[in-house]
Amino acid sequence: MTADELAARLEVAPTTASLVVGDLSGKAILDRYEDPSDRRRRIVAIAPDQHDAIAAWLAPGAAAWRRVLTSLAPAQRRLIVDTLRAYEAAVAEEREH
Template identity: 65%
Template sequence: MSTSVDDAIRTLLLLMPRLIGRAKRKPPPPELAGFNLAPRHLSLLAYLLFEGGLGVNELASRLEVAPATVSLMVGDLSRQGILLRREDEADRRRTIVSIAPEHHAAIDGWLGRGAAAWRAALSPLTPEQRRLFVDTLLAYERAAEDL
């Protein structure tokens, strides 16, 4: 592959729609099909899957949204039985959110494959190369927002 900027753009213009299309076609597993899961829930579920239980403010910070937005999502998913809320033993004012054990395997099977693909793609890179890759995607996102 050529290394010119235009050649890289051509490749990415073909690749990005394929990646997005593949992600959109990945339906929830049958165990979760009856739930009202929207795309906005995927990042929240992914964080809880890979980080374990987190507080609402931690989730809001990681998702880059307001705590009220996370509270609404958590409330919705809790009512459906997908998430559990429990009091933090160390700070009773804080609520810890986690995936309900009966849905953990289904969510892991659904979202875990994407993480495995990212791991396979990123593992051969040096830490500096991984940082450059992530920074490049973030820069693209910012540039696309400005259009």
């Protein structure tokens, strides 16, 4: 997906996603390549040789989030998401100073 699509899916600011993609691309964790159907678009993907390591790293956290969030009411889940988004915005503000 593109960096903008990734930002929307993760519910973070496009600038945040773009910075993270740039950092991870520089470390050869993500690949960015031209979209064959639209040469103006850049696709972001996990580097093939990083898939197993990333899956092993993320799996325990993803399972824990799923278990914890499933037990909450929708309003409680929304509160957590809103809090994390506010945190992200505050971190972005701190980086600007």
